[in-house]
Amino acid sequence: MRIADMTWRQVESYLRRDDRAVLPIGSTEQHAGLSLATDIILAARVALEAAEPLGVPVFPGLVYGITPTFRAYPGTISLKVETMLRLVGDVLDSLAGQGFRRVLIVNGHGGNAPVLGFLAEWLATHPKVQVRLHNWWNAPRTWAQVQATDPIASHASWMENFPWTRVLGEPVPKGAKPMIDPERLRLMAPEAARAYLGDGNYGGRYGRPDREMLAIWKVAVEETQDLIENGWL
């Protein structure tokens, strides 16, 4: 259930019988020939498909994340780490104040990793609340399915090319790109990073058959759903 489809009374009623919530977070950033919103599209969708059958509400997602390295790619928006942590902290403060006790943050963007460190800090002052960060794409089962499909998988490669992240009229390039070296990339400022990355794909093919993608998606939804049900103390 999307919070956007609920009234406050419905949330109040829900909180009498349950205390879970899901919060998708992502990024708006270059994804080669895919949508600039790929990370939040995928996180929000996997969250919703997993939570809806359980009747757990999904809050509106955080569409911007931490992605300074891509700033030279037009359309990329990067938050400072401090901004992102404060944003997540404020959302959690509101949720905790209303009685939510188990929050699954479904993350679609690797650069949001500092949120994980912040959660430990936040939990230290909210001992009754559990918050879990779930990187949906590299959680164990999903990642295994990705690897089984094609071991060369990366940012903006086939692995993020789902029917719902494609941009109308944008052709899928043929062939595969050799993997970039992530350690080299980490040393680069935005202009250098863009020169190094070119179209933005980190490596691998640009697309794979929908049948394979939907198989991955199914695993990801199930794994996320399993966490919403069982991923708690």
Place this chain on the structure above:
Amino acid sequence: MRIADMTWRQVESYLRRDDRAVLPIGSTEQHAGLSLATDIILAARVALEAAEPLGVPVFPGLVYGITPTFRAYPGTISLKVETMLRLVGDVLDSLAGQGFRRVLIVNGHGGNAPVLGFLAEWLATHPKVQVRLHNWWNAPRTWAQVQATDPIASHASWMENFPWTRVLGEPVPKGAKPMIDPERLRLMAPEAARAYLGDGNYGGRYGRPDREMLAIWKVAVEETQDLIENGWL
């Protein structure tokens, strides 16, 4: 055009011929029997309908805003003022760094007013960029249309009850509520505010005929579009 439907190359190409962008901002908060996401639903939609015919891209909207007074209503998320200003500042920094020079922020939430004060501060260090905050619902022409329709219009009243903010199965209450006193409300902490506001409507009827609502919407879209076209130095 939604940035979510674009690749970075398309944005780069756009920036060679234009330098405008639209950013919707809103809030997730109680709206009586309407969607908790009413403010961002309306801001994002009016922004998109106004910008799309002009070919100006609309960035993903900020779904959370400043709304401490509603914190006792479940489902309401409130950002600290500092968090909101930093968030807006980071987004503008990214936009300015890529060549956007005219940004219309379409705001759907009165509580986000401190953003207006912050924009002057941000502009003082970015003399080549223009950023304009547009409260779509109380801009002159739209407000006149609202007043002509029914002068008792307020937060969570009929005035925000559009086909796209209604919640499935939630009946529209009959009758009208007397206007609350906004000055009294401002003195209240969240619990007192909730006791005072009851269902959350600030006053007026709960709904009006779609024909009237669509007439208001048409004015709002046109007024917003006019600003995207002509609201610059």
Place this chain on the structure above:
Amino acid sequence: MRIADMTWRQVESYLRRDDRAVLPIGSTEQHAGLSLATDIILAARVALEAAEPLGVPVFPGLVYGITPTFRAYPGTISLKVETMLRLVGDVLDSLAGQGFRRVLIVNGHGGNAPVLGFLAEWLATHPKVQVRLHNWWNAPRTWAQVQATDPIASHASWMENFPWTRVLGEPVPKGAKPMIDPERLRLMAPEAARAYLGDGNYGGRYGRPDREMLAIWKVAVEETQDLIENGWL
């Protein structure tokens, strides 16, 4: 009573019988041919004249405010929004810690508007305290009196030209200035704003007879006094 004319024992004694306080806030910024301190002079004076007959203490005023747009005018001091909010927050924390429960902030500067948004945030964690922001010059009765006197009234125009904001030897220009467009001004960085505003008056005459000014003043003091007495829950 000015806090500056009191000892701590007198404040302690006052707090045994009352819990109200008044805090003027303003700005130091260009006011065309009027004093750079116009905003705080007026706010502090209206506050004192209103509070003194009631025996309510007036704290020393905040002489600097948020005014980035005027930074190109020598003598203008602008605080960042965050600084101003923290400053107000610290003052309120001290007041609340000592037992003040009703605080009227008498504001003389439109640019301080983000304080209003911050108060809601502050009140959410101080449910026993009421804080009210009063823009003395555009409160309903005062503004009506201004409009009845001369409908073209603005920043640094006749409307702020009182015997106590005039600068010795500075002549009052003849004639009236056409109103500037505030929406255009909002898009401007400091240098552009100065070029646009010229002497700094936003529009209207530069002075009016003292008789008229004192009539406005009388209304403003009464309206402010009424709030100190009755403006609470």
Place this chain on the structure above:
Amino acid sequence: MRIADMTWRQVESYLRRDDRAVLPIGSTEQHAGLSLATDIILAARVALEAAEPLGVPVFPGLVYGITPTFRAYPGTISLKVETMLRLVGDVLDSLAGQGFRRVLIVNGHGGNAPVLGFLAEWLATHPKVQVRLHNWWNAPRTWAQVQATDPIASHASWMENFPWTRVLGEPVPKGAKPMIDPERLRLMAPEAARAYLGDGNYGGRYGRPDREMLAIWKVAVEETQDLIENGWL
């Protein structure tokens, strides 16, 4: 010359021939039987008497300072250290942006000492500006005069009892108080500090003849004036 008595054009004209400014800073806090505003009254007055004959403008003073230890005394307002440093930083940024190059901060409150450390940080990024913090009361010549008058001198003792810090109708206690131990005081939270300090005087007599006070004042004004004239590189 007080900035409050000037227009922006007068400041602009001044900046064509000089680049100095004076900024008084103080505190609003318990001063035993003296005015709660003692620190800013004295700093602002010594600043003005010193600067006026030189034609150097004195900006409105910062009336609140860092004084957490006195928070249990009603009427005391304490800023957080961060707030005070940002406040001073914002004021200096505005001054530097308009062409001021030599700023004397006349400080009336010992607790504002962290400002000194911050100035070094600020200067490191403003190599063309000189800012000097002057504790008027313990500068060498003034302190020598104080000591020559009565070596037992302290916060809220006779040493701050000037005709302009006395509170009407407040009698000057007879006798002298033994000096408190400042190192013990530093270990105390507000309640303990108040229990320890009693009326608030740190030690010494409560008043001395005006003749002696005016002699000290004369030295203080001269010493401050000397710094405005000669205290630069």
Place this chain on the structure above:
Amino acid sequence: MRIADMTWRQVESYLRRDDRAVLPIGSTEQHAGLSLATDIILAARVALEAAEPLGVPVFPGLVYGITPTFRAYPGTISLKVETMLRLVGDVLDSLAGQGFRRVLIVNGHGGNAPVLGFLAEWLATHPKVQVRLHNWWNAPRTWAQVQATDPIASHASWMENFPWTRVLGEPVPKGAKPMIDPERLRLMAPEAARAYLGDGNYGGRYGRPDREMLAIWKVAVEETQDLIENGWL
């Protein structure tokens, strides 16, 4: 070479021929029966042994890190994420200002991971500087050697038990502890975490023969040294 064994002239002289520096960071936190300073002891030592033969200076290490989950263990000091990031940022700003262009941060504490995200942000405004975060203990070659020695290796287990992290007179427990579940731990506030972790070891034996430990150490020093030499663009 330790900066602590150098004068500023020696650093200046070094900067004429090289631009690399090493900065160890760690934590002071529970390590079961090992030193509370284990993380910084190991990071600083591996850094020094790697850098010294190359003549690259090692700056004094950051002894405190981000470790909120261990706060219920006496002797543990935890920094807020923001504090840690600002600390690292200030150190890097100083280094960059003096001409260092390649900085290897040798990290000994997993909880410091948010620093990695911050580095991308810092680099985005310092395009001429390269900064690399090196988790010495789980870098590829060192981790392979750890795994080859004993695959059950974790926080405060044998894997951190070196001659230089042992505490005098503290016996090494016999036997091995089953691995804790890190995902469960992440959901816990400090008190729950302590109840769950008991002595603090995450799993595995408490010690292994020095011969094995020194073999791991050798690999770690070589791998770190290799990065100082070759780990740059």
Place this chain on the structure above:
Amino acid sequence: MRIADMTWRQVESYLRRDDRAVLPIGSTEQHAGLSLATDIILAARVALEAAEPLGVPVFPGLVYGITPTFRAYPGTISLKVETMLRLVGDVLDSLAGQGFRRVLIVNGHGGNAPVLGFLAEWLATHPKVQVRLHNWWNAPRTWAQVQATDPIASHASWMENFPWTRVLGEPVPKGAKPMIDPERLRLMAPEAARAYLGDGNYGGRYGRPDREMLAIWKVAVEETQDLIENGWL
């Protein structure tokens, strides 16, 4: 006892019988021909020699401090004032949370003075904890011994030249330097400061016989020890 030589259980056991801790703080900055780490070397060592016989634990020291004026000297690292205060605040929060009630901060760097102001703020919200800042080098008895040895003593002069701050192979210059004017220095940005200070010594001889230095050291250790024992309420 150094915390680095303790396990968490030993600290827990200690806290059952005592509640004191010692925290050295210093700086890494130019010290003419002495070690860049002079300030933290001396603070940490005097702290340890004083605390160890009393069985009071010494926490790892803060190696970086506030020293913007020396930023043009290679090897100097300066923290922003805010960073330093947050760092100290976080350490104190952790200590207080575990039951420490009396903390002596042994400071080796004059530029860290803003910490003193911050402690009053921190104590105001921690009324059960005592924290004392001890500038070991200018505490009364130590300073008297310094003055009795040679009244011209300053930063980076003989007064900081101990066997443990000398740099191998760095000769001690003959002769003495005239004292610089600290008030002039305070007005200078880093480049000007370096031009003014030359080698970095503020004035006086560069070294004195070890016999004299050890006599000063003995006084310093005793004075520090006396505070650990008796410097509390």
